[in-house]
Amino acid sequence: MIIPLDSPYDIISKQTITSFTYRVTDVILFESATVLILFLDENENCVRTIQYVVEGEEYAEWSDDDQYIVDLIISKIPDLLK
Numbered sequence: 534m535i536i537p538l539d540s541p542y543d544i545i546s547k548q549t550i551t552s553f554t555y556r557v558t559d560v561i562l563f564e565s566a567t568v569l570i571l572f573l574d575e576n577e578n579c580v581r582t583i584q585y586v587v588e589g590e591e592y593a594e595w596s597d598d599d600q601y602i603v604d605l606i607i608s609k610i611p612d613l614l615k
Contacts, residue, residue: 550572551573556568557569566592568585581614
């Protein structure tokens with residue numbers, strides 16, 4: 534049973550991300566790919582997930598080099614976690 538509160542409470546916590554993994558969840562050939570990024574803590578618990586669409590020049594540069602997408606995600610982390 535879910536008991537509603539009279540008023541909501543904000544809980545603020547600090548989470549430390551130490552690694553990530555990713556999955557390509559959707560591809561539109563010659564156009565874009567949607568990547569689900571899972572950010573993990575030191576115990577490999579998922580603490581945040583973000584979808585990122587690789588498109589345009591980023592998609593064209595990807596080709597068949599999977600290290601490219603890893604490097605791209607790493608370069609985007611500061612913006613993705615805002």
